[in-house]
Amino acid sequence: MTPAVEQIVSFFETLTPQSLARCGEIYAPDARFKDPFNDVRGLPAIQGIYQHMFTALHAPRFVVHERIVRGPQCFLTWDFQFRFKSYHPGVTQTVHGGSHLQLDPQGRITLHRDYWDAAEELYEKLPVVGGLMRWIKHRVNT
Structure with missing residues (x-):
């Protein structure tokens, strides 16, 4: 495994509000981040997504x-x-997903695209919305 990928994995697995200051070591300045809820570009916006994660969860x-x-x-x-x-x-809730990363020559992320099923992995776990999502899923599958 490349050292850059191992550094990225270590960053994600040990991420804390304090380590967000190291985002510039992992992401290129103009990196793009996209997931089911966000589509942003640039270090400040990416750091904001992670900061919100620590605030909301x-x-x-x-x-x-x-x-x-x-x-x-x-x-x-x-x-x-x-x-x-x-x-x-x-x-404890668990969301299963995957990330496609594109790296620059310095090993920093230029594109980070997360893939996960927001309906199954998140909405179905919530009150009211979850019941509706499960009902829709059942109707579509019958």
Whole structure:
């Protein structure tokens, strides 16, 4: 595995509000980040997404399971574990997903695109919305 990818994995797995200051070591200045809720460009905006994660959730953390590296591209599979602050705060939630990363010659991320199913992994776990999502899923599958 390349040292750059190992540094990126270590950054994600040990991410804290304090380590957000190191984002410039991991992301290129004009990097793009896209997931089911965000599409932003630049270090300040990316740091803002992570800061919001720490503000909105209790004990968020990433566990990376697989790394596939091909030239300047990498795909990571991961679990994102957290607890909601107001809804079942004692229950750990898990979102399964993957990230496609494109790296510059210095090994910094220029494109970070997360893939995960917001309906199954998040909405179905929420009161009211979850019931509706499960009902829709059942109707579509019958």
